[in-house]
Amino acid sequence: MMKQLPLDRLPELFRKISEKKTVIAPIQSAGQVNFGVWTEDSILRLDALKTVKSAKGAFFPQVEDIVRFRMEGKKIDIHPADVLTEEFVIFGVRGCDARSFELLDRVFLSDPVDPFYAARRQHGTVVTLACNEPEETCFCTNFGIDAADPAGDVTCWIAGDVIYFRANTEKGIAFTADLESAENESPVEELKKNITEILKKLPFGALNLTGFDGDHLMERFNDPRWSELARGCLGCGTCTFVCPTCQCYDVRDFDTGSDIQRYRCWDSCMFSDFTLMAHGTNRPTQTERFRQRFMHKLVYFPSNNEGLYSCVGCGRCLEKCPQSIHIINVIKALGVNKDA
């Protein structure tokens, strides 16, 4: 059974949740909409289809402390960073970003479990929002994601002036407990139908992914067209930073003056020093680095995860690449059995 709330009373709901939990939502700041902590002064932008950066930062922050060291003479004191212990809600996550959490789980919750990520997953409630108007750059449909009915602890629909809620998990039931029951669910059904119609018409909605799997690993890797595809790639890493599924990280030390802060931060396989060692790098040109990023998403990851692609079709890389080189080009150029 669904719950409902007039849309203009959403701040009231956020205010109530905020008494006990942090609320993270799409918020406009400096002309951009990104997931951030909601406060009374926030400009909430549930109408923005795509935040500039994905929602992954809620569970895998761009920068986070791992451990601090105090050094004295030859001695070292080790102080591990605390894992998150407070509950939070991330509100307004789209279906694509919601899938990315499942993909990140495959990495960070596989043995050995990453304690920082695991704590955030444990304490976070994911509230997703159906996409009323998917855009031309959206291609989530290729990966079995339903933008009309996204997964999450709670799924929401904004139909006219009302927001509808459906709890999908225990966390979701707790979240929606105090909300009024929906009188009539037909606006949601109507909305879902409309969305499904839009999804059917998306230009990249039905890509042929045949041949992108572990069985064709060497064939895809050795394709002679990689250098042509990578031509023009600046190695700027923008695709990586806006990507919901890119999860490679760097570990760095910073001397604060009083101690050493060891933190991890997002990194990119598109960067020339990513694999650089004392004796050189195994990916000397941008072609190899470009190939690594797409091979990982479309071949290596599915090879290790029952065919699951490490792409959610959010289309951020299509929009943000300064050279318009992106995963659609790669899928279309290297796909096999196109005509089959």
Next chain:
Amino acid sequence: MPDNIIPMLGVVTAIRIDTPDIKTFRVEAVDGGKCFEHMPGQCAMISVPGVGEAMFSITSSPTVKDYQEFSVKKCGCVTEWLHHMDVGQQITIRGPYGRPFPVDTELKGKDLLFIAGGVGLAPLHSVINYVLDNRTDYGAVDIVYGSRSKEDLLDLPEIQSVWADPASKMNVHLTIDREQDGWDGHVGFVPNFVKELDYKPDRTVLVCGPPIMIKFVLEALTEMGFVKTQVYTTMELRMKCGVGKCGRCNIGDKYVCKDGPVFRFDELDELPAEY
């Protein structure tokens, strides 16, 4: 407490100068003993806070009860710092990481041939001493080791006094790249030396050294009739986490830190040649 990326403390209890650019560091837990148990071929992340963290192969055999040793070549920020420190210095350490050489399974009972170049002896050193301490579990053992010069031969005193001792029942063959005063041993590159020694292709081979040496050794072995399922190596790639998550050492659908670093050459054939 988070433990897979949080290091523990270690203290450097001895430093040995091996060559002009290689030192061997003995590491113990602060209250004595080993920081953790390992198997030959496994690695550990050593760090100097403020300088960085890097992956090193564990040079000592697991049969050494009280400490672990790391032979480290000076070639970057962390190694430079390690080379300048004194005994008693604390460092941080975490591990062990990776898949070891199959010393208790596939290698057991086999006639072994170790082939190493330069600091590539470091990871094999652990296996050789493990074999020596369990000598009856293995057949014939030959070690072919080469370096640029006699000064660059790692562990020379131990090689001469222990490995080459008839009691060890191991054959040691040393070579250096160029003629040198005071050297009356073999001169020449490792791959050619292996061919000259004319091994029958019934040995199980463990090879480690510079990539170019490995390439030519493999060619030599193939010429001699060896097949890839008989040859093991250990790989080196940049690593940050050691647990298959940071993405740096990803080759094909493998992570060298957890699926390797030890690979058999037929396994490498199934991976993109990107290492």
